[in-house]
Amino acid sequence: MTWTGRIDGDGPEHARWHQLVRADEPAGRHIALLGFASDEGVRRNEGRVGAAEGPAALRRALSSMALHGDLGDGTVAVHDLGDVVVEGEDLEGGQVALGERIAQALDRDGNALTVVLGGGHETAWGSYLGLAASTDPVRRCGVLNLDAHFDLRDADRPSSGTPFLQMARAREAAGLPFCYGVVGISEHSNTRALFERADSLGVDYLLDVDCSAERVADFVANFAAGLDLLYLTVDLDVLPASVAPGVSAPAALGLDPCLVVAAVRAAAGTGKLRLMDVVELNPRLDVDDRTARIGARLVADAVAAAARRSPVG
Ligand SMILES: N=CN[C@@H](CCC(=O)O)C(=O)O
Numbered sequence: 628m629t630w631t632g633r634i635d636g637d638g639p640e641h642a643r644w645h646q647l648v649r650a651d652e653p654a655g656r657h658i659a660l661l662g663f664a665s666d667e668g669v670r671r672n673e674g675r676v677g678a679a680e681g682p683a684a685l686r687r688a689l690s691s692m693a694l695h696g697d698l699g700d701g702t703v704a705v706h707d708l709g710d711v712v713v714e715g716e717d718l719e720g721g722q723v724a725l726g727e728r729i730a731q732a733l734d735r736d737g738n739a740l741t742v743v744l745g746g747g748h749e750t751a752w753g754s755y756l757g758l759a760a761s762t763d764p765v766r767r768c769g770v771l772n773l774d775a776h777f778d779l780r781d782a783d784r785p786s787s788g789t790p791f792l793q794m795a796r797a798r799e800a801a802g803l804p805f806c807y808g809v810v811g812i813s814e815h816s817n818t819r820a821l822f823e824r825a826d827s828l829g830v831d832y833l834l835d836v837d838c839s840a841e842r843v844a845d846f847v848a849n850f851a852a853g854l855d856l857l858y859l860t861v862d863l864d865v866l867p868a869s870v871a872p873g874v875s876a877p878a879a880l881g882l883d884p885c886l887v888v889a890a891v892r893a894a895a896g897t898g899k900l901r902l903m904d905v906v907e908l909n910p911r912l913d914v915d916d917r918t919a920r921i922g923a924r925l926v927a928d929a930v931a932a933a934a935r936r937s938p939v940g
């Protein structure tokens with residue numbers, strides 16, 4: 628765990644993440660952070676590996692960011708639970724371990740938000756396992772994905788391209804609805820078969836070319852309206868390649884970062900956000916840590932919003 632950086636002083640007015648993140652279990656209200664060091668999903672999906680180094684790069688980018696309000700004065704703690712590491716090709720074992728750690732984090736008294744630092748988008752299946760193990764099944768959960776891709780691939784084995792089809796099938800097997808929304812879909816990066824699968828599953832989506840501040844805010848509000856709990860998953864390839872070069876599949880167009888910030892804030896602003904992950908950061912491909920920095924910024928925005936709110940049950 629590397630939490631180091633600039634120090635301007637000890638008081639809350641100088642607070643930065645590296646000064647306040649702790650590894651011991653907090654007694655009161657807190658945000659939990661957990662890394663998923665995994666390359667195996669992207670490797671299986673024929674992508675460019677390196678996402679296993681994502682959690683460390685996101686922590687480095689968060690380290691010197693300023694903390695305000697209840698986070699800055701330590702009233703709301705940030706608890707770093709370390710990393711779940713995928714050993715060799717055992718992605719499934721890693722996802723089960725991640726799910727167990729997430730469920731424990733979500734079930735701790737005072738947990739305001741749990742944030743997972745990926746890993747490729749296979750991280751999302753571990754996130755789902757954790758949410759499903761922690762949550763009363765009658766509660767209405769929704770999965771909101773900010774992504775250029777549906778990741779609804781039907782493949783021989785799980786990968787970074789399959790997590791949301793895995794969720795759809797698990798929900799169907801349990802007799803539960805699957806509420807899945809995606810903001811930022813690129814027509815050119817998803818085949819007709821994937822659009823047809825999305826339609827057959829009743830997926831709500833907003834195309835990249837149709838995203839404006841108003842439409843993104845409306846989409847998130849409408850998606851969350853009928854839900855009790857929200858899980859937000861952010862694939863950094865939803866951003867333009869100039870903003871997020873450090874991903875396996877950079878976007879030719881992508882969403883303006885202000886729109887992605889607006890979507891994250893809208894999701895956190897519903898008061899229903901319990902779990903978030905940021906995925907697909909590949910530090911080997913990054914330029915000046917640009918991708919890590921915008922990923923950290925999105926985490927920081929969600930964490931700040933969660934710290935301002937009462938815990939969601
Ligand atoms: N998580 C990755 N999803 C994309 C990758 C596409 C690509 O590599 O070009 C997908 O499988 O569709």
Ligand SMILES: [Mn+2]
Binds near residue numbers: 774776862864865876
């Ligand atoms: Mn993607």
Ligand SMILES: [Mn+2]
Binds near residue numbers: 778
């Ligand atoms: Mn994805």
